[in-house]
Amino acid sequence: MLRIPALCAVFALAPMASALELKASSVYQSGFALGTEIVAVQASSMRVIVSNSVEGLVDILRLDPSAGLQRIARHTLMGQDAGEITAVAFHPSEDIFAVCVRDSDGLKNGRVEFRSATDGTLLKRLEVGIWPDSLAFSPAGDFVVVANEGEGYVREGEGFRSGAGSISVIDLREGLAQAKQRLIAMPDLAGVAGTTQDEHKRLLERAIDGEELKIPFGTSAEHIEPEYVAFSPDGTRAYVSLQENNAIAVVDVLQGELHKVFGLGTVRHAADVLDDGRYEPNAELFALREPDALAVSADGRYLISADEGDSDPKIAKTKAGLPSGGGRTISVFDSASGELLGDTGSQLDDMAAKAGVYPDQRSPNKGSEPEGVVSFDAFGKRLAIASLERADALALIDLDQPAQPRVLHVVGVGEGAGAGNLAPEGLAHVEHQGRHFLVTGLEKSGNVALFELIK
Structure with a gap:
């Protein structure tokens, strides 16, 4: 990243105050020091599920608008060497939740387990791809799509070998007992515009x-890492971020096929790139977006990405101009x-x-x-909220003009925010009787925070 004269005074481009x-x-408070990572909400029952990958369990909470979050059940799912919970999702209407479990051997297929939310009873288990890392129910609850990241690496000779990333589509239309999984292999992305390439x-x-x-x-299937799943409102499309590949895969859910993959290109904007105890965005950031979470606007027209980043450039004395990893942005695409x-x-950092x-x-x-992002309509506006993992904060974003998204408000998620000791990860939104609530898992504190959007 090149140091340049100040592109703008600090906060000069900050948006006007919002109501x-x-x-x-x-x-x-879960009672554990860390691990509360992924959250999901069942709007029909106002129950929240939160996974704890460290403890191998899930908690079921009641979201009471007047009393907050209260635990109503705890289900211990993983024994020693049984694998690791990586994600969890609530069925939109039935007493069922689903969890991704990666195998303790990072090169073996993982599984999805469907369980009773009331007592944790195992109802169905399906083998999926290697290292499942995210899953989501379709809005009607008739499909589940799983991002199999294939992230595990082992040494092989003087190099390394990784499992291939993939996407699983689980068809629930004939009921849970008859559920079927279809594995979608990833293509080589060499030459696909806007994606990470060998150069x-x-x-x-x-x-x-x-x-x-x-x-x-590089670009082969072994190096493609599906990260996060979001559905279109009608349930016919699933969007899967390929974080390290700087791309999004679009899945035709009904056909169980990959529709297309499109690249996300790079960002250029003002940024602070020095650890010197002050915020001065007087450098230009040139970076691949590399999104983690995705969201789809309520009308289905827009796809929103949280551009966290993961990779780093291999800097050599003879090479210059390689992009950094992570856009530090929320980006909006035509879905x-x-x-x-x-x-x-630069607005998130500003x-x-x-x-x-x-x-x-x-x-x-x-x-x-x-890291996380959700999108919804509220108070006559199209909005997004993003979790800022290292700032220990949530950001409220106005998407009424998709070409010019505006960050309206950033708020810390707890005492000591900004030190990186809370780490909001999973994020979920629910509307209840005209009120809008946000739930986020604070991975490094063992807590779950509840916020309300007010006007």
Whole structure:
């Protein structure tokens, strides 16, 4: 990243104050020090499910608008060496939840388990692809789509080998007992515009035999890592982020086929890239977007990505101009064509700094780090909310003009926000009797925070 004269004064481009505000409502304390990561809400019952990958369990909470979050059940699912819970989802109407479980051997297929939300009873188990990392029920509950990240690596000779990423489509139309899984293989992305290519010289940080190593990767199926699943409102399309590949896969759910993959290109905007104890966005960030979570607008027209980042460029003395990893943005795309409409530029970090939660120690490496995102309509506006993992904060974003998304408000998710000790990850929205609630799992604190959007 090149240091340049200030592109703008700090906050000069910050949007005007908004009448909308995210207000902290309550905090659920799990009793564990960490691990509360993925959350999902069943609107019909106002129940929340939260996974704890460290403890191998899920908690079922009641979201009471007047009393906050209260645990009503705890289900321990994983025994020693039985694998790891990586994601959880609630059926939209039935007393069923689904969990992704990766095998303890990172190169073996994982599974999806369907269980009773009331007592945790195992109802159905299906083998899926390698290292399942995210899943979602369709709006009608008749399909589940799973992102199989294939992230595990092992040494092989002087190099490394990884399992191939894939996408599973689980058909529930004939009932849970007759559920069927169809595995969609990933294509080689060489030459696909806007995706990560060999010339980008990317490295991933991965743990191998207890050692953190930088692993080179390319465009083959072995190096494609599906990350997160979001459905279109009508349930006919599923969008899957390919984070490290800087792409989104579009799945035809009814046919159980890959419809297309489109690349997300790069961002250029003002950024702070120095860890010096102050926020000064006087450099230009040039980076691949590399989104984690995705959301679809309520009308289905727009696809929204949280551009967290994951890879780093392999810098060599003879090479220059390689993009960084992570756009530090929320980006908006046309859901049909994949065309980029706009992004938030430096606004997430600008507003985090204004709120006093900007993590300057992360300036050289992905900034506030947007991870989760949801989108919904409220109070006559099209909105998105993003979780900022390293800023320990939530960002409220106005999407009424998709080509110019505006960050309206950033708020810390708890005491000490900005130090990176809370880490909001999973994020879910639910509307109840005209009120809008946001639930986020705080992975590094063991807590779950509840917010309400108020006007």
